[in-house]
Amino acid sequence: MPERKPRKDAARNRAAVLAAADTLFARCESTEEVTMADVAAAASVGKGTLFRAFGDRTGLIRALYEARLEPIEDAVEAGPPPLGPAASPLDRVPALLDALLCFKLDNRRLALALEETGSASPYQAEHYQRWHGLLQAMLEQIPGLADSDFTAHALLAATRADLVERLVGHERVRREKMRAQLASFATRVLGSGPTQGLTGRGPIEDQASP
Amino acid sequence: MPERKPRKDAARNRAAVLAAADTLFARCESTEEVTMADVAAAASVGKGTLFRAFGDRTGLIRALYEARLEPIEDAVEAGPPPLGPAASPLDRVPALLDALLCFKLDNRRLALALEETGSASPYQAEHYQRWHGLLQAMLEQIPGLADSDFTAHALLAATRADLVERLVGHERVRREKMRAQLASFATRVLGSGPTQGLTGRGPIEDQASP
DNA sequence: CAACAATACGGACCCTGGGTCCGCTTTGCA
DNA sequence: TGCAAAGCGGACCCAGGGTCCGTATTGTTG
Known part of the structure; x- marks a missing residue:
């Protein structure tokens, strides 16, 4: 090459x-x-x-964003459960959503910038495709769950940067509360409870925004 | 005045x-x-x-948008069930989401423009507040459903203009299919099936985009 | 080390597009 | 019919993303 x-x-x-x-x-x-x-x-x-x-501007922001995203990608690709590939979908779906949420909480500005940049927002970003594909594949393994494509989109939509920004920056929802709410929402969608709850500050360590 | x-x-x-x-x-x-x-x-x-x-530019787009939105607002405020106030929450929540989805399908460009305009996207628009408040109030009447605030946001996020645009314009999902998927998603979140299904082209007649 | 491509530098410059200004016109009330 | 007040419109302003090109660095070759 x-x-x-x-x-x-x-x-x-x-x-x-x-x-x-x-x-x-x-x-x-x-x-x-x-x-x-x-x-x-x-x-x-x-x-x-x-x-x-x-x-261009987008390129710069994207470069920054992807650098920050790398730890999560690694953890999902080859890390331990519940994020890693060994976990069962029922645990892994909430774990992934939680990881994404924590990422956005820690990188609000950046995520916001990227999702607003360009026209068709986050959907044209290549990493969105990855998350969506992964999520969809996991959803497909859950019995009784149809429309995995749409469901994956809908779940990811609940972690969108501007929504997170709204809740945290405007409605003053606390981090742990929001994580719990998202987990509970995911649980509802999946149709039954996960086998374990949330613990700790987040699945991945990352510099928090000041 | x-x-x-x-x-x-x-x-x-x-x-x-x-x-x-x-x-x-x-x-x-x-x-x-x-x-x-x-x-x-x-x-x-x-x-x-x-x-x-x-x-300014936003003002123009907003004016256009709100004019188009009026029929739905009327139908929700004083129309017949399942959209109107007489319906039970279990029917009305899906009906509202469906109405919103149809609206975005029929006004893709406009909705996209409005949700992208400004910085904090759709969450600062005054009509978002209305939908959210209404939805939240309805969710609160459903037994066993906590986190009505977050849930309302998450459900609305599934009807966001750029997601709709992505599905319809890029993944070529058909209108009826998407309505069915959203309805099914809402049903899951609400915890049980609604008492009636979807019929017709949409709850409100509106000029489709060419 | 000298010479020379190749590569990168940087800031002056360009241009689009949102938003403003102000001298002129239209309206409508008396 | 006269005269403010309200409105008009397009020349103008300016921020900010993106480009250009003469100059400076690099590192390679004899």
């Missing part, structure tokens, strides 16, 4: 931009108040460099 | 703008490709007039 290794300065600049963007996004209320010029300035880099490295 | 009646030409222009915007939005794939200048030109009106009448 044509994977050519980048020049040293290019790599350094890319990292600087990522770090600067991360800081800036975390500091402000909405990512929309951070301009590309701001990011470039904060990273001590020219706009040209910024755009060459990430293509 | 300080409700002063507008001048005749102002009223005419307002109507012209509304009509022009409607046509333009219906014609294009995404409302984002329609600029305010386009709307003004199509309505044979200056940009100043346009902005004076609606404040």
